[in-house]
Amino acid sequence: MTTADHTHVDHLIVGAGFGGLCAAIKLEEDGERDFVVIEKGSGVGGTWRDNTYPGAACDVPSQLYSYSFALNPDWSMSFSPQPEIEAYIRGVAEGSGTLDRFVFDTAMTSATWDETQQRWLVETEGKAGKKTYAATTVIAGPGALSEPRLPEIEGIEDFQGEIFHSAKWNHDADLTGKRVAVIGTGASSIQIVPELQERVAHLDVYQRTAPWVIPRNEHRYTKAEKLAFRHIPGVQKLARTAIYWGREAYVPAFAWKPKLAAPAKAMAKLNIRRGIKDPELRRKVTPDYEIGCKRILISNRYYPALDADNVDLITDGIAKVTGSSIVAKDGTEREIDVLVVATGFYTTDLPIAHSVVGSKGRTMSERFAETGMSAYKGTTIPEFPNLFFVVGPNTGLGHSSMVFIIESQVAYIRDAIRTMRTNAYATVEPTEDATSAWNDDLQRKMGPSVWSQGGCASWYLDEHGRNTTLWPSFTFLFRHLTSTFDVDKYVVTAANGQQADKTQESVSA
Template sequence: MVSEFPLEPKVCIVGAGPAGICAAVQLKTELGLSDITIFDSNNEVGGTWLVNTYPGCCCDVPSHLYSFSFAPKNDWSSFYAPQSEILEYLKDIVVKNNLYFNINFNTTVNRMIWKETTAQWFVEYSHNGSDRVTGKFFDIVINASGILREPKAPKEFTNFKGTLIHSARWNPEVDLSGKVVGVVGTGSSGIQVIPAIADKVKQLAVFQRTPPYLVPRAQFKYPECVKWMFENIPSVRWSHRAALFWLHELLYLSFIHNNIGSFVATRVTRVQRWLQIKSSELRKKLTPSYAVGNKRIGVSLDFYRALQKPNVELVTDSITQVTDRSILTANGKEYPLDVLILATGFHSQDYFAPITVFGERSVNLMDVWKKNGPQTYLGVMSHPAPNFFTILGPHSGSAHGSMIFMIESQVAWIVKALTYMKEKEVNYIRVTQAAEKEFMTLHEQKLASTVWKNETAGNWYKDDQGRVTALWPSNFVSFWNQSRTFVPESFDLKMVSAEKEFMTDDDE
């Protein structure tokens, strides 16, 4: 049970999506670690890019920005990569780094329990379809299960007895040809699904609660000559990537309340509506009443066009009832449906679900977070959970750029922390409450000037008490500056042996 942590820690990574893959690669290449176990409930790597296979699924961040700095891909087919190409990119990284041997597929982690006497985590897991629970001890746990993982499906839709699909659990065997279809939701997934299926279905009813802001999607195929330059002149590729990065950093200015950037972004989205939507009535339905950026901005040139097709109807009256074969709205109209597609998002505030994490003194971390709001340091560590790191946890999401940058920044910081532990020959790390409080104060200060703090429209960035918990409320450069160094004074660091009891704060 007890390992010589400073020499070779036993590491558990939960999730084999982009975050888990990045963590495993960097632990192997930067620290030379080999005792790494990755658990994933799916049957293949890829995470969100494995399970999201709905029609039109693609990344809304440019391909050369949505890729790891340590694994550049010179031959991206297009400016915005489709789901299938991103999945193959991730699989290729796993193969090149021999990570398949480290992964336990079809395995669900149920509980993680901190053992104070040995400074280890006891991780309980079960194989899909089995009631048998197994457990192992690990020195380090890295939660990389992702923030947009558990689909949100309001209970009233379970009344529907036709074909019911959530966009995040797409069934490829369902044939939409000639069917009367309803889509609930016009967020990021709905914006992609609706244009992709509009020409296939007989009738399409789109149920919208809140209209999205849209910016044009400049999609194009990379010419072979450009791919050749990316391959043979690395500076060209890196210049392209750098230009994309700084362009997206400028987009952050759109989210500052009453800022010139917000003014410009609002005008750009307004121009797109005027150019693409012919009907003034439809344009009014698709005009947001909240500030730009308060909800995630969509990227599309096809969404408005799809809504103007003769077989498509945008419904903005609220849904009052879902029957076994139809949806009823507040104006008394009934919409009979063969297929109902839910593009209703995810449980973004359930960071570990369905995993229960018991930290020091058996504290249930999610219970504490739901009561007081998540308290973290860099979105990576939380005081009640020593030796426990989270990638893309609270306070680290992005509304303006590539999550890959945030993943790499957090993983780089974790590597620095583990390197320091190895150098000092300690097996216990816990962020101090003072450091955690200082980071949360910084988070609130940066949040104060943004539209997320100053607007009331709901979005997945907020918890059920209206607290903005999912986002890093500034640009990427500021997060990189915060996370580029490891500050030992911000942590409790020590060696805990199995022969003596864990020392509490009172004992110390």
């Protein structure tokens, strides 16, 4: 329904990546068809639409990094490249019957809770101009790795050559025969560096902290395997299940006993010895912290690329950038033509939190500044009724597929909406006590983990040293805890704004 000022919808979904698309498909299945998905990009795919840098690929096996309800028998290899993943997401969207409610090239500029209407007023801006949606619920799936983080380096704005972030790759820039610098040695960089090494005249790689890199045990699927996946019932599900439990086996080493990761550490050190001949370079790329403390990376090509004659690994730190060079902290100036920034994303400071205003009149970021970034079950937040996150605080993983987490959260959100329908609730909002208890337990579980005891400073941690990013246990436990909407942990209101009776239970499918 559209009025003079607002377009009214039951549900507004923000983001069309894995999370937003999953929410749309499952709402459609439940008969909740009055929804709109807004997406700032030009199509579905999220991070897999935006990150098109050379070598972009997933480091979770594709059999698991896909929807359980939309298995793909045609993956070309075990760790699929970006174009295949984007095509997979697009294909699922096109077959879902929901794309008629997706609005692309449209960004959310603000969302404000209206207590009188008991609705969210969401302002958007896009090619069609400005528009305001009045939505009963907002499902926020902006993605954890969606807003590129630029480094704060003196003079970087004065650089006169080509400069771009890995997530905003400039494919029009011809790097052949150029002098190129890459800042960062994270997940994107180790995929980019081998590709550039083969094309450029010289490559400088600026490393702040060495990552642990284990071999990429790649497997290219044969025609027979693809036929089996497509035509023999249960074969692909069995393969997916085996991969899932193999990944879950990492949890004890991450969460409880970091020393259990000794075999992975030995594998990573062997990867260094095999890939690099120079003893000094080996020393530079060997981390001084426990494996798993920062994200473990996978590559067979990264170390040989660093060992190539046209590549220098620089660990002295950057003092400043000039119009045509980078000056290291030891005073060495290196001329470059192109600067590639691979410095990651905003993870502990969600950009969307700055533009969402809750029932107390303050933004979500203002709440987080006081309480720390936290949510109940990574999905709902006090002061923000009827707002549900997909991939919210402490739902990230260092070992398995985020799609598993996404499907778990969407199941929780679906049950919340069913509960609201069945019991005629106008609003649901987690209690402060439930939220505090949930997050206190999370932080207590972080204590013995490698993320707290591993001796590194990672992007998992906020400015106070709290891990507000990762889920510190098995993913099947998270799925169990989100399988049913626990209305007893919520303040609920009726349509008249009065607190409602919670004697009726949630309605699980």
